[in-house]
Amino acid sequence: MSSLNALLHKELRENIRNFKMYWIPIVFVIFGILEPISNHFLPEIMKSVGNLPEGADLVWPEFRGEDIFVSLMGQYQLIGILVIILAFMGSISGERKTGTATLLYVRPMSFSQYFLSKWIVVNAIVLASMWLGFFAAWYYIQILFNSVAAGEVFAFLGTYSLWLVFAVTVVLAFSACMSTGGAAGLSILVLLVFQVIDGILGTYWTVSPWKLSTYASNVFGASDGQSAYWMSVGLTAILIIVLVFFGMYMAKKNAAKTLV
Amino acid sequence: MTNLLQVHDLEKNYGSHKAVDSITFELAEGTSTALIGPNGAGKTTTLSMLAGLVTPTNGSILFRGKPKPDIRASIGYLPQYPKFFPWLTALEFTEMAAVLSGVEKRKALAEAKKTLEFVGLGDAMKKRAGTFSGGMKQRLGLAQAIVHEPELLLLDEPVSALDPVGRRQVMNLLKELQQKTTILYSTHILNDAEEMTDQLLFLRKGVLVENGSLDSIREKYANPRILIDFESVIEAERFTALSPWAVRLEKKQVSIDAGKDEVSTSEVVALLHTESLHIRKVELQTASLEEIFMKVAVEE
Amino acid sequence: MSELANIPWNLILPILVLQLILAVVALIDVIRNQRTNGPFIMWIFIILLVNIVGPILYFIFGRKQS
Numbered sequence: 001m002s003s004l005n006a007l008l009h010k011e012l013r014e015n016i017r018n019f020k021m022y023w024i025p026i027v028f029v030i031f032g033i034l035e036p037i038s039n040h041f042l043p044e045i046m047k048s049v050g051n052l053p054e055g056a057d058l059v060w061p062e063f064r065g066e067d068i069f070v071s072l073m074g075q076y077q078l079i080g081i082l083v084i085i086l087a088f089m090g091s092i093s094g095e096r097k098t099g100t101a102t103l104l105y106v107r108p109m110s111f112s113q114y115f116l117s118k119w120i121v122v123n124a125i126v127l128a129s130m131w132l133g134f135f136a137a138w139y140y141i142q143i144l145f146n147s148v149a150a151g152e153v154f155a156f157l158g159t160y161s162l163w164l165v166f167a168v169t170v171v172l173a174f175s176a177c178m179s180t181g182g183a184a185g186l187s188i189l190v191l192l193v194f195q196v197i198d199g200i201l202g203t204y205w206t207v208s209p210w211k212l213s214t215y216a217s218n219v220f221g222a223s224d225g226q227s228a229y230w231m232s233v234g235l236t237a238i239l240i241i242v243l244v245f246f247g248m249y250m251a252k253k254n255a256a257k258t259l260v
Numbered sequence: 261m262t263n264l265l266q267v268h269d270l271e272k273n274y275g276s277h278k279a280v281d282s283i284t285f286e287l288a289e290g291t292s293t294a295l296i297g298p299n300g301a302g303k304t305t306t307l308s309m310l311a312g313l314v315t316p317t318n319g320s321i322l323f324r325g326k327p328k329p330d331i332r333a334s335i336g337y338l339p340q341y342p343k344f345f346p347w348l349t350a351l352e353f354t355e356m357a358a359v360l361s362g363v364e365k366r367k368a369l370a371e372a373k374k375t376l377e378f379v380g381l382g383d384a385m386k387k388r389a390g391t392f393s394g395g396m397k398q399r400l401g402l403a404q405a406i407v408h409e410p411e412l413l414l415l416d417e418p419v420s421a422l423d424p425v426g427r428r429q430v431m432n433l434l435k436e437l438q439q440k441t442t443i444l445y446s447t448h449i450l451n452d453a454e455e456m457t458d459q460l461l462f463l464r465k466g467v468l469v470e471n472g473s474l475d476s477i478r479e480k481y482a483n484p485r486i487l488i489d490f491e492s493v494i495e496a497e498r499f500t501a502l503s504p505w506a507v508r509l510e511k512k513q514v515s516i517d518a519g520k521d522e523v524s525t526s527e528v529v530a531l532l533h534t535e536s537l538h539i540r541k542v543e544l545q546t547a548s549l550e551e552i553f554m555k556v557a558v559e560e
Numbered sequence: 561m562s563e564l565a566n567i568p569w570n571l572i573l574p575i576l577v578l579q580l581i582l583a584v585v586a587l588i589d590v591i592r593n594q595r596t597n598g599p600f601i602m603w604i605f606i607i608l609l610v611n612i613v614g615p616i617l618y619f620i621f622g623r624k625q626s
Contacts, residue, residue: 002359002364002365003359003360005359005365006356006359006360006365007360009356010345010348010356013347013348013352014345014347017347018347018623019585019586019589019619020619022585023582023585023586023615023616023619026578026581026582027582027612027616029578030575030578030579030582030612033574033575033578034575037571037572037575083616083620086620086621087619087620098343099339099341099343100343100344100345102313102339102342102343103337103339103342103343103344103357103401103404104360105312105313106311106312106313106332106335106337107332107357107360107361108330108332108333108360108361108362109360136574140571143571144571255313256308256313256314256315258313259343260304260308260313260339260340260341260416
C-alpha cells in the first residue's frame, strides 16, 4: 500500500510540475464557457457583422439549454479527446524511452501498482476537468438559456464520465504496450476514428462504448432503448477492466525495453 | 564466508546473438567483485539480468542458497547512465526510492537525508535532479542504490563517466561501502578494479573466460621475465653466449623468460658478477593488469 | 461602436481571465525552462499571439519533458 502511495505521490507531483494539473482544466472550462456564450450570441453577431443580403432572414434554430450540454460534449469529443491523447500518450512509453523508468523497475515494485497510479491520477485530472467544464457551462446556460434539471445533468455527466474513463484507459494501455507515437496513432484510431465508424455503421448494433455519448445526450429527452444503454455501460466497464489488466501486463512485459 | 549469490549457466540470447553465454559464478558475502571486459562483452546485460530488468533465456540465480529469479528486494542497482525524473528533487526521489524498496514510510525521509549526506549531496538535496551535473547524478544514482541498505550492490561502470576528481570521490565512497555490503560492479578501467577487488570476472563476447582472485589471476598471467640492460652491445652478446637459459637479445637489452625455467634474479646477478659484465639495470618484470586484460579479454 | 456596449462583458470576462492565466503560466514555464522543441522565440510568439490554442500547443508540443 505504501508503494502505491509513493507512486501516486510521484504522479501528482509530475502533473503539478509539468502544469497539466492546471492547463487541462483551464482548457476544458474555457470551452465550457465559450459554448453557451457563442451559441447565445451567434445570431446577433452574424446579424451585425455578416453582410447578409437584404431580406435573407436566416432562421436560427432555437436552442434549449439541454442542447448546449450536448454541443459542448461534441466539442470535448474531438478537442477534449485529442488533449487527453496528446497529453498522456507518453505516460509509460516516455518513461521507458528516457530511461527514467529504469530506477523504478529495479525495485520490488508491482507493475499493477505502477499502472494503477497513473490510471488513477490521469482519470482524476480528466474527470475533474470535464466536470468543471460542464459546471461552468451549466452556470452560463442558467443565465443565457433555461434551467436544466439537475437529475438529468448528473445522469448525462455520469454516462459521459464512463466514456472518458474508457478513453483514458485506452491511451494508458497503449502507452504501456508500444512507443509513444504508436500509442498516439492507435488511440486516435480507437477513440476518434471508431467513433465516426460507429456513427456510420452503428445502426446495425446498439451496444457499444462509442454510443455512450449518444446515450448520454438521450438523457435529455428521447429515452428509448434503456436496456441497450445499460448493456453499453456494462460492456464499457468490462472493457475498461480488461484494458487495465492488459496495461499492467504490458507494462511488465515491456520493462526490459527501458533505456539502461 | 557464505555465498550470497550463485549464478549458474546464466544465458541471454537476442535472436541468434548470444549476449551472455552460459556464465557461472559465485559471490561471497562481503566481497567486492569486478566484472571486466571490453565494450559489448555482456557486462551490462549480466547486471540487468540480476537487477530483474532483463529476463534470462536460461540459467538459475540462487540468493542465499535459494532459487530466486527476482532478487529486486535485496539489491541496489546503479545503471551506467542513471536517468532521473527532472522534476523531482534529490530528496524526493531518494525518499520514493526508499519506500519502493521497502523502507517504512516514516523512516524513509530520514534515511534519504542520511544517504544524501553520505554521498555528498547534503547541500543539493532540495534541488531538482534536472539541474544536476553528471557527477551529481552519479552520486544521486549511488544514493538511490544504497538508501535501503541492500545486501547486494550492482554497479554498472560506476565511475567511467566521471572526471578524475569525481572518479576519486566516488571511488572513496565505494571503498567505504565495501566495508558494509557485497558489491558486484562492472568496469573497463583496470586501475579501479585493482583498487577494490576481491574477485575478478573476465567477460569476452558473453563468455566468462576467467574467474578468480586478483592474486591468482596475476600469478597465472604474470609471465615474469628478467630484463638486463648492458652498457654495450658487445657485453650483451657475450652474456647471451654464456647464458645457460634461453634468452632474447635486443641490442643492449637481454630478456630471460623467468616463468618457464624458474630462473631467479640472484642466479642471473651471480653470473653477471663472476663474468664482471657492466650493466645499467636488472629488473624482474611481471605483466600489468593492463597486459593481463589484453591477454585474457582480447586474444583467444 | 455601439455594438461594443452591447457585449455583456461580465459574461465574457472569465474567459479573458482564464486565457490570460493560461498564457502567463505558459510564458513563465517557457522562460524558466529555456529549453523547447524548436526555437524558443517562436514559442513565445505562439503563446502570445495565438489565443487559447497557442499555450495549449506549447504545453503539448513545445515543452521539453526532460
